[in-house]
Amino acid sequence: MTAPTFTATLTQNPAARSETERAAILADPGFGNHFTDHMFLAEWTPDDGWQDARVVPYGPLQLDPATAVLHYAQEIFEGLKAYAHADGSIWGFRPEANGRRLARSAHRLALPELPLEWFLGSIRSLVEADRAWVPSGEERSLYLRPFMFASEVFLGVRPSQHVTYSVIASPAGAYFKGGVKPVDIWLSETYSRAGSGGTGAAKCGGNYAASLLPQQEAYEHGCEQVAFLDSVEHTWVEELGGMNLYFVQSDGSIVTPELSGSILEGITRDSILTLARDLGHEVVERKVSIDEWRGGVADGSITEVFACGTAAVVTPVGRLAWDGGEVDASHGEIGPVTAAIRAVLVDIQCGRAEDRHGWMTRLV
Incomplete structure (x- = not known):
């Protein structure tokens, strides 16, 4: 009708x-x-x-x-x-x-x-x-x-x-009081946010309800967010409880997990891919294994990790912790690539920068 x-x-x-x-x-x-x-x-x-x-x-x-x-x-x-x-x-x-x-x-x-x-x-x-x-x-x-x-x-x-x-x-108000700070992430190796053929690509409350118990585990380990792996192989990085992830490589390229049907197609995610290209970065959407995340931070091939969502816009990721270890790409500070992308996006939203992509819609 x-x-x-x-x-x-x-x-x-x-x-x-x-x-x-x-x-x-x-x-x-x-x-x-x-x-x-x-x-x-x-x-x-x-x-x-x-x-x-x-x-x-x-x-x-x-x-x-x-x-x-x-x-x-x-x-x-x-x-x-x-x-x-x-x-x-x-x-x-x-x-x-x-x-x-x-x-x-x-x-x-x-x-x-x-x-x-x-x-x-x-x-x-x-x-x-x-x-x-x-x-x-x-x-x-x-x-x-x-x-x-x-x-x-x-x-x-x-x-x-x-x-x-x-x-x-x-x-x-501003999501980060006192300035943007890296968030610590707990790796959930037991629970999945969503499964193949499920509702992971839809924005429904059940997906968030499924993240609350592992989120509670993250708090217990001194972390603010939880990272989820795929539900089949428990190998591939998907997203945080409510944010998409990005990995800045030592050659300046940016990698983000490809949409799989169980990852939410974030609007901020899509915008960042465009802005990163505008800033001269090669952008790659592909599978990212948890070993690549851990090993890349450890050997320096991954120089920054950040996440995005509507509330925080762009969030630097600091420590990734799991049972038996941890790595930290941030050293307690926001990285230069993360900071640049965040600044451009916020300036467009607040009307301080040219809206080259026609993203802003006047409401009133």
Whole structure:
């Protein structure tokens, strides 16, 4: 069924935070701690398709105990940011790519695909309603979380016949307080994030739930993130719990694990591949074994390791630890290649550098 042209109604929040309350939050928002005054909602059924697009006061969702998502985990989500530029305009970084990935995730989870027009419309509608919540300043942004879930009240293993789509927003401060610092990584040799033919390439909560126990192990070993290997041979590096990986070679080339069906196709990942080529680096997407990572850092053929994701943008990787050993390519500092790529990407997002690739979309 073809979705109708996107239009959304707005119901103002009568209990919206005061300017003083909002200013106090924006002074130090952290990440994922506070939420704006409104949220976006829409519904889908097989007979009526997508309908009832609306921006309403932020508040709890009322779910019946038999709501399908609570039992069968049929849900997906996205993550992207809105940036305030110096002229007061607000821009999104490649939101069209997020909308297309949401559609791919929906297909894999047997959910209805949201038209790109509706995805962009939902983002714009919420940002316009909560424009005052978009923080300004170095590396500050409004984090946007679109998500979709099976909302039919039914117990049975089949695709839901009622689906709810929503967008919420949260002001975000700089990910690294006091400057960018390398993160330490624990190698999970027992657990896998996703398997061949599974949902690894979709952005669904189950993938993240599967990472939490090994993430807890990482904390117990003094590390902040966990690295996962493939689920078949337990040999090939895939990704961190929520970030893609890159390896800078001694000849200046950059290698990243190739997409395998169980690795999330990160939008930041794709952007970095383009920017690295712009900066003169040869970029190679191929399989990377864990022995290549460990041995390359040890013998100097790998000079930097970094990761990327929406929240942190680009993160230098420091120590890789496992039962019986560790290596460290960072020596406690961000490497020059990592720093250069990160600076170019952040400058484009914040409107300080030319957007040569047409990645920025004006939202308001």
